[in-house]
Structure formats: C-alpha cells, structure tokens
Amino acid sequence: MVVVMEQRASEDEVQHIIATLVEQGFDVHRSTGALRTVLGAVGGNRSFDERLINVMDGVQEVVRITEPYKLASRTFKPERTVVAVGDVRIGGDEVIVMAGPCSAESEEQVETVAAALAGAGAKLLRGGAFKPRSSPYSFQGLGEEGLKLLRSAADRNNLKLVSEVMEIGQIELVARYAHMLQVGARNMQNFNLLRELGKTRTPVLLKRGISATIEEWLLSAEYILSGGNTDVVLCERGIRTFERYTRNTLDISAVPVVHKLSHLPIIVDPSHGIGLRDKVAPMARAAVAAGADGLIIEVHPDPDHALSDGAQSLFPGQFDRLMAELRIIAPAIGRSICVEPVPRRGWGA
C-alpha cells in the first residue's frame, strides 16, 4: 500500500498513520519529499481494508499495490494452467467448444442436439437442469431427471457434461452426473457456494458476474482455489453497460487481460453475452481470434419452441457453419479446433 499524504498534513497525522499501519503488521517506509510525504507499506494483512487509512486526517490518497488474490495470479504461478475434464484439456493448444441447449427439456431434444454437436466437433455438452430465472413465473428446469437425460446423451456421443449448480445443496447431486460444475453469473459472489466447490475435486466453470470487475472475478476464483480445487476455468459472458440494443456487452478484452493477470484458462459465452441469435456467430469468431481457450454456445434443435433462451440459441446448421469458420481462424494464433470430428448422423437445420 502506498499512502500519499496531503501537502499540509502535520507530522502528528503522519505519525498516526504510521502507527496504525505498524499495528496491522506492515513494514512502513517513509519518503519525505519537497512537497509531500509518501508512505510505502509492505507485508501486513492481505485483507486489510485500505479505506480505513483513506478516511484518516491528512491523507490524500491510498493505493493498494498487491493484487488481493494470490493463487489465481501469474505472479504465483507463471505458466498457464491446463484443466482436464476427463480427456478434454482446456487451456492447451486446442480451442474447446462446449455447446447445448439452455435447459434440458426432453430426451429427444437432448439426444438430437448432442449428436449434432458431437458431429460438428464440440467436446462438452452444456445443459441446465436447475434454472435461475429472473421471473418467478418462468420455467425452472427439470431437476435430476434433466441431469440423467443430459449425461446419457453425453455418454452416447462421447461428450463430457457441464451443468450449473445454484446452491450448496445441489453440488453433490449435479456432480454425480456432470464432469464440470458451472457457477452462473448471479452466483459469482455467492461465497459460501464457492467455498464448498473448493472442497470438491470436480472442475468448475466460473462465469463472470454482469457487473464484476476482472479483479473481483479472480478473487472469486481464489475462493475455490484456496479450498484446494485447482481446476477452475473462467467464462466471460457479457457485462452490463448503458448500451440498450444488446442484452449485455460482451467484454472480449477480458481474454487478453485475464491471460496477462492469471494462469487460469478463459472461455467465452457469446450466447448470453449478446442475447440475440444472429450476433452469436460473429462474437464467437471474435472470441477465438482474441485468444479464448474455448467457447460455450447455446444450440437448440428447435429454438422457436425452446422453453428458455430460444432467442439466443443457434440452429444446429448455424453451429456447423460457425465451427467451419472457427477452423480457419484458430491457426492464425497457433491453435487448433477439433479437426476430425466424429462422423455425424445427418439432420438438417
């Protein structure tokens, strides 16, 4: 922490700040300049609230100089982490695509989609069984029955399954079926949930909250990492801005920023990020071009009749075309994207 004193700060005020910092375990270096005094404080308590100094008399500004997260930082671990979900490796040379419907709705829906996705080169099936809906009057998901359908379709098509957990009580159940547990944007700061996920050994896909800074997001990852679960993948899914035409503003720049600050892999969710089907493919291409380690995309065999988020779900044929485009883009940055997909059983779009 660096404490910049006001020009007219008195010696007493300076001494009071120094005493307070020392009391909190900091080593304090004082630098008295022509115009003002600057104090450098190192060591001390990582969770110390620097605003306490900020409101003291004589203080002009306080600046924190260490990231509040540690295990998630590249300072701690310079080389990139590769997260293994079964035999799928996220964070390596291959760009990993996860896809599927917003919610599991029926056996036929899930199986149709899973077969199509596998055929096109996806590696994980995504699908919700418990849905967090902003309206109490909306479809809330199939629960365990949905998980069974999803896992069964995933297995038949050689896909891994990623599905969302909304509360502590669901972890055990979802982990029984899913290979990767998704934490939704609204739960990014549900710290009790994060702490419990830190105790499991199932990989976690941690979505960014719609108003979370990248620092807060990495701090949420830290909750999981500090519990001993090192398999965390971050997922950018759009932040809230003043722009009204799109549902959210997909922050593609989070990809290079996270790669600089952290060793954790980062994927992008263009479906939630943009919220309208016809803009999903451009944003998916943009994410891969920016260096994302993967994508998670909503695909539905019949989006017009989807029980949730149909408007942002691709038709399977659109997903096929997108994958073909991504195979051209990935090599530009020295990456690949499932080049030899499983031969697919035909179906139209």
Add this chain to the structure above:
Amino acid sequence: MVVVMEQRASEDEVQHIIATLVEQGFDVHRSTGALRTVLGAVGGNRSFDERLINVMDGVQEVVRITEPYKLASRTFKPERTVVAVGDVRIGGDEVIVMAGPCSAESEEQVETVAAALAGAGAKLLRGGAFKPRSSPYSFQGLGEEGLKLLRSAADRNNLKLVSEVMEIGQIELVARYAHMLQVGARNMQNFNLLRELGKTRTPVLLKRGISATIEEWLLSAEYILSGGNTDVVLCERGIRTFERYTRNTLDISAVPVVHKLSHLPIIVDPSHGIGLRDKVAPMARAAVAAGADGLIIEVHPDPDHALSDGAQSLFPGQFDRLMAELRIIAPAIGRSICVEPVPRRGWGA
C-alpha cells in the same frame, strides 16, 4: 407486447408472427399503416421471452408493454404498503432509521452502540452475524453467537433487530433472533433464497444488486411476495458506474421512481452507497429529502478498529448530529423522524 414489422416485411412474415403469438395465448390486434404493420399482443404468458419474436424474419422491434412483475406494482395495489416490524411501521409518516455496526464483534461493542443509537432515535438495530466477504482471507462473522449479542442488546434498548441471511440454511436460525431478515445486494437474484423467504412471515429488507435495474429489483421482490410474504421493504445501496472516486454511485432517484412504480416502502443505505465516512451524512440527508421511508446506517463505537467496513462507519457523535439535521429536513416533505428519543445514557464521540 407491440411488434413493429420492418417496412419491407412480407405478408408471410407477418402471418408467421401472428401464428406464433396466438400459439402462446396472446390476443393479437393488427394495425396496417401506410409504411409498416404494427401488431399489438395482449394477454398471453407473462414470462414469454419477447426476444423470440425479435429474432424472427421481418421484425424490426419488439416492445413489452406490461411490467413483468405484478404483485409489486402500483397497478396491482395503488395505495402504499406499510410494513410492520413489531411496533415499528415502515412506509408511514415517520422516517425510520436503522443503524448499527457492520458486524457484531463483542458484547461490549454491540451494547455500547445499541444504547447510543436508541438514545439518538434509531428504531432498529442492524448488525451482521454472517458476513459475505469478497476476499476469502477476511473476517467472516461471529455466527449464532453474534445474533445472541445483537438481540440481547436490541431488547435492552427497545430496538428491533435486522440481520442478514446469506443462504437458505440460515433462515431459520436468523429468524429466531431477528425481527427482519436482510437480503444482501449479492443475493438479490438468489432466487431459491427469495422463494424460501416468501414462505416465512418475517419482514424482509431486500437490497438492490449493484448492477440491478429497478425492474429487476421489483421482480426479485415479486419472488417473495408471490410466496405469500407481503412484508417487503426495498433498500437502495448504490449501483456500479464508471466513477472511480466513490465505491458505488448511490442512486437517490430510485426513491421517487420506486414510489411511482410500486407500493412497497423504500429505504436508503448511504454507508455502502458511498463507502467513505465523511460522505455518509450528506447522502443520508439527501435520501430523506428525496422522500425515502427510512435509512440504514453503519455506526461503530470505534470505527478505526472495526473488523469490517470501519471506513464507512460513523462515530456515534456523528450519528447524533445527523439525526438532528434529519429532524429539520423531514417536515419539509410532511414527515417526522423520532422526535422524542429514549433518554440516553451518556457516552462521547
């Protein structure tokens, strides 16, 4: 819903939209103008996702014309709701002040503060026993022991107690001690928690999420109301903007806006809204002048040594002065603020 077709939309496209809407239970009124066709759709499913229409061919724009919430709206209940917390009535002529420390830390701390607050005219004691902290390395609260201390101090000083619940598993425990259950900003869209709170009969204080629109906030209130718990008080506590000097931007305009859209009472939390002690009093005065039904303020007997949020906590003496200022302001809008406080046992600041 109003669907505006593109100028060059074909008749087939118009018919496809109409058929889709009818299938969803809407009555559709068609208005064919010189330039374009406009469809009005009424009735139908309140939770229908209008983006489904938005992505269809020939559609220029889709506009929802009913609020997605119902029970929380003034359309549903024109007269204002008064929420009773014991004998304290929130939403009536009196401006209700809740105050206390961020966290219960010790018996002495809690008792000292409670006596001071009661003496100055506060009606509810606030204080946390379970703390949601963005860093896993921060103080996490005293748990049930904290609740006991808080309730005991509240009772001795004739105050009601409001305390936060962070997850479903805590509801029963916290409700045993607190007269009002607080839902924190990060949990505003924890829908499972809201649904459970809808089943209790304890009043709920629902904080606005830092990036929640007012509409989303009212929709979260709807979750509680639709469960049968009609005692919901809203609390504005600052939204996230680009401004970097303050922690959040306290949206005082939420007060008149909520009063127009909803019958529910709304109070303001200037402590979290601004995050720095010296700006708390001006914002508290502003909230009352704008018509807020109450305030919730952090006060600590020794903020410099508080275990959490000390930087935004008032000294008791500052709280006294603030209450005196508020007593001048409230009559400007036909309201009062505890005019005859309990005689206080002396303590300095």
Add this chain to the structure above:
Amino acid sequence: MVVVMEQRASEDEVQHIIATLVEQGFDVHRSTGALRTVLGAVGGNRSFDERLINVMDGVQEVVRITEPYKLASRTFKPERTVVAVGDVRIGGDEVIVMAGPCSAESEEQVETVAAALAGAGAKLLRGGAFKPRSSPYSFQGLGEEGLKLLRSAADRNNLKLVSEVMEIGQIELVARYAHMLQVGARNMQNFNLLRELGKTRTPVLLKRGISATIEEWLLSAEYILSGGNTDVVLCERGIRTFERYTRNTLDISAVPVVHKLSHLPIIVDPSHGIGLRDKVAPMARAAVAAGADGLIIEVHPDPDHALSDGAQSLFPGQFDRLMAELRIIAPAIGRSICVEPVPRRGWGA
C-alpha cells in the same frame, strides 16, 4: 508516480525504468523489499502518460499519486471559492437557484416565466438561445433574438442571466447578453472552447459530461482556470448508467466529493439529471440536503407546448412549492435560500 515491479523483474528491467523516469525529469526513490521492488517518482512532467511505464517489461502496476489538475484542487487553494455573478454570490451561505425554460421561445413566454421565478426567489434566469439537439430534425433555438428576450426579461425582474455557448464563435455574442456562460455536458471536453473561455472574464457554469469522471471534470475546469478565468462553477446533471427507467442517474454524491477535492462551487441540475417532471422536486431537495451550492431548474409556463424538454420542465406552481420546501431544508446544513423574494405579480399554475 509509484511503479510496482513484478516479483520476477530483473535488475536490468528496474534500471531501464529508472533511466526512463529520470529522463522525464522525475526524482526516483527506490525501495527494495523482500518480495519486490517499488519505485517512487516525484516531480517530473505533470502530463507524463504513466501508461508508457505500464507497458514496459517487468512492471506490474503503475499508480499516479498526484491529481492531474492543480488550480482546481483544494491542495492548491484550501478555502472555498465564491463566484460572483453581478451581486449574486455562488458558493457562500446562500443556496442560489437558477431557473427558466429550456429555450427562449417568445417574449411572452420568457417574461411570464421570469416574473414568476423572481417572485419565488430565483436569482438567475436560465434559458437557451442556441440548442444542441441530438436529432437534426429538432428545434435549434432562436439565436441572438432569444438572447435579447432573455436579457430584457432578466433585467426587468432583477435576475442575472445564464445561457449556453456551444462553440468559440458564439462566445462574444452570448457574453454580450449573459452574465454567466454555460458549457453543456457534450462540450465538457471541447478543449478549444474551454481554452477560449479561460481568456474571458465572464463566470462559467461547467456541466459534467454524462460519462465524465469527477477527475476529468476538474481537469476541464483546469483548462478554464489556467487561462486566468477563476470564476468557474461546476454543475452535476446526471451520468449515464445501465438503469433504463430514468434518462440519466443524477450523481448526488458528486456534491460532497467535489467539496472535498476542489474549492470550486458545485450546483445540481435535477431537470436533466432525471428527465421527468414528477421526479425533479425530490431530486432538487436531495441536492440541497447534500450541500449543493445551488440548483438550476427548468420551468416553463406551459410545459405541454414547450418546443424542447417540456417533459422535464416544472409548472410555475410546482416551482413555488419546491422553493418553500427548500427553505425548510437549507437551515439543516447552516444555509439559507432567498428568504425575502421580490413581491410577485400573480399568475396561476
């Protein structure tokens, strides 16, 4: 500036940074800790772009420790500035109210409003002659004819006149009629305009841009001050956020923040800040309660037929009631508001 090096930064990298800073005229203090090296740089060029250091090898973070503005800061001038507009003093004990129509439309409109405002206690007449409109198809103002009408009505009613200048070419003309020149939100960073205003000796009312940080706003004031014009009053008028119900979010917290950072007076414009008539009075009261040095409010004798911004203009009767409320609130913070207004010539609302 404080430069925090990465833990693994090499000595060569440290030396390169030091050399660069010295070359830019900074004195550099080095502090080598157990974990990392921190460099403090003082003096140097105030306009040095610290991002240049930020992108150098081995650097973890760069933090500026002086405000980029100087003349506008309380460090430079600890006591508050009072700006005199004729005999009206802004920034003193009295809360100054400016009011009037968005645009001058006709002699009758202007005279009717001016008489009413003077009667209610306003001290400045506001009114536009040149209007910046976001649509090329909207009413663009009466030009010099409007200025004549406004000044004449102001003089007859013992008011001072504040009016907007949109470009350098208008300064001389507007200054011939107005006692105070307003810079609109969209021009807050029109630096050429600001520089020219620095050369005049007419007081300037500088509105905050809708996405300007408080720091940028003070930097814009610095442009005017550095030209030698010390009569600058700041005006908060709402910032752009994600909230969609209100036109902008009025940032009332800018009042105490500006009072802490700067010696310049700050007033609030609740009309543009909220954009809807029925929310103007609550926000005006909030601004005064927060300590604003004044208000600027749109009032129109017949808002339903106003050529611009009618929806946010008060009826004169509403303005009267608001002034009565403000007279109750101001004393709460030791201020007054025109206690003995000019006897008014009657007119209804």
Add this chain to the structure above:
Amino acid sequence: MVVVMEQRASEDEVQHIIATLVEQGFDVHRSTGALRTVLGAVGGNRSFDERLINVMDGVQEVVRITEPYKLASRTFKPERTVVAVGDVRIGGDEVIVMAGPCSAESEEQVETVAAALAGAGAKLLRGGAFKPRSSPYSFQGLGEEGLKLLRSAADRNNLKLVSEVMEIGQIELVARYAHMLQVGARNMQNFNLLRELGKTRTPVLLKRGISATIEEWLLSAEYILSGGNTDVVLCERGIRTFERYTRNTLDISAVPVVHKLSHLPIIVDPSHGIGLRDKVAPMARAAVAAGADGLIIEVHPDPDHALSDGAQSLFPGQFDRLMAELRIIAPAIGRSICVEPVPRRGWGA
C-alpha cells in the same frame, strides 16, 4: 409511438392524449382491451419528444417505434454502402487497414512509419495534427506543418490520409491535405461540426463517443448524411464501463449490430479501445473476425518516446505480425486483406 395507458386511466385522460397526439400530426389508432387501452400513433413529427406524453396523467408507458434516424438506417437503404476514399473502397470485400502515429512529430518519424505501413499492407495513413488532450499541460500537435508532413509521406507511399478535425474552423485546412476527415469521440455530438461536415464532399470517419449508445451514434451520422455528404464510415473505439483494468471496453458487438441497423461501413480502433499495446493485436483480430470493414491502429517507430499515446502504439514489427494473422482470419468470413502489399524498404523493430 405506442402509448400504454394505466389500467385505471379515465376516458378523459385517454381523450386528452389522443388530442395532443393529433395536434402534433399523428394518426392515432385506439385499441381498447379488457385490462387497458393502448394507442398507436404513426406519422407525426420525427423529433417529437415522447416524454411529453410520458408525464401526462393516466399514462403508464410510452414506446417509440421508429428509429429517430432515417438516412442512416437499412430501412431507408437496404444494401450496404461502400465509401470510396480515392481508390480505396471501405465496406466492400476487402478489410481496410488504416495505421499511423497518434500525432505527427517530425518528418523522419512520419516517413519511417508510412513506409513501413505501406509495406505491410495498410491503405490509409492516420495521424493527428491537432490533438484534443484532456490535460491543458499536454502536447497539442504540430498544426498545419504536421498535415504537410503526413500528406507528403502518404503520397510517397501510395497511402490515403485520414486526420482529425476538432472544430469548424479547421475543416477547410485539414480537408486540403487529408482524404478523409476524422471526428473524434469527444466531438461525436458536436452537432454544429457535424452539420458543417455534411456540407463538404470529403469522406468522414465518425468515432463513437465513449458513452454513446449505438442509436445516438447513428443519429450523429444522420446529421452528416442529411447535409448531403453520404460518405460516412463509423468507428467503434471503446465505451466507458465500470471495468478499471482497461482504459475502455471495446464493444466488438457494435460491428454486427451496426451491420444490422445501418448500411454504413464500420471499422474498429483497438488502440484507443484497449489503451495498452500488448492487448491491441488480440482485439484487432477479434474485430476482423466479427466482420469489421476495417481497422485503425496506432503504430509508432519508437513508442517509448512518442509525444502522445505511446503506450498504446505498436512497434512496426508487431504490426507486421498482426497483418499476417489477419490475412489468415479474413477468409473465414469471405473477406480479404491487402494480399499483395507494396514491396517494402526494410527496417527492423
């Protein structure tokens, strides 16, 4: 416009709204439902302020159903516009790259960069002669001398020149040297400037304001188009959000959104959008992958000593690598990027 009445609106209130709309030239269609009355208003004045209806008694909500812009919309002109800058065509199959230093500083600097850029495949040289700087203490540009240097270097290297105009008085001068006039983000709503640019026949590059919605941006384009200048290219350059790590958040989604709403070409400025050199290339790739019609990138022969924006300028060697990556990406969406660049005169990086 669609006016949704409150459920309890009286017939008198409905009639008053209808009368007001008819007075403004609208045709009004009334639809009386079981629960409420909805009015559809078509025709009328494009610049009518719908908030006037919004504040009337009995009105629940007002929704505008036509874009406020016309000439910029795809409704008006369905096929995409190709803007010709000399022999360079923006908006066609080729992705056009503009590059150069933030400011012209010296003949050597400009010539070195121009030669390198031409060699790498850029088609326009960018460079400022008049700089809008947020601090009055920063370098303000070389003026006409800078324009001469830039044009001369552009000509020698077969590039077109794009340069910024900051005010009306500069248009004639800049247009004498530049083939394309840039309007900076801070001037996006300088309507007088836009109107004058509408009268010229030089192509305009219109940057998005940092807090401008896409609708406002298109409305600013409308100002230019309505003056008769149809050669407008839009440029996304980052919007202001709460995220603090990056200077702005580059809104890549503006590319597909603008392509849907408007026929005008859109390019992306990753240098200002992200503000830090090491993130420029990923964002440039993302923009092309999303379908941008071009890029504008800051390149400097010696960024560490640039007089402005050095931190976000690429080294020439980095620009070469980026162009090579883009040549792989463009074909993924059926586009090309200068395949046969002018043979370059060697220089390192």
